[in-house]
Amino acid sequence: DWKRKEQMKQYADEKRKATQHKLKIGDQVLVKQQKLDKLSTPYNPQPYTVIKQHGPMITAKTEDNELTRDN
Known part of the structure; x- marks a missing residue:
């Protein structure tokens, strides 16, 4: 069962062109916001x-806000 699930994950990642993120602690990032107009x-x-x-x-954190996100 585990082996088959691993094969399905590999197939899905390959089809979706999934990649590992390259973010490190201390990097600055921009966060998407809701488009109001x-x-x-x-x-x-x-x-x-x-x-x-x-x-x-x-x-990630700014002076007044902290955000946690799972890729």
Whole structure:
């Protein structure tokens, strides 16, 4: 069962062209924001700094906000 599931994961990752992220602690990242109107930007202009990483889960922080995301 485990071997078959691993084969299915490999196939799905290959079809979706999945790649590992290259983020490290201390990197600055932009976070997508909800588009309110046609003039609003797709990303929050204030950069977040990566503070924690656990596998695909990343925690980033600004001065007043902290965000955790799983890739």
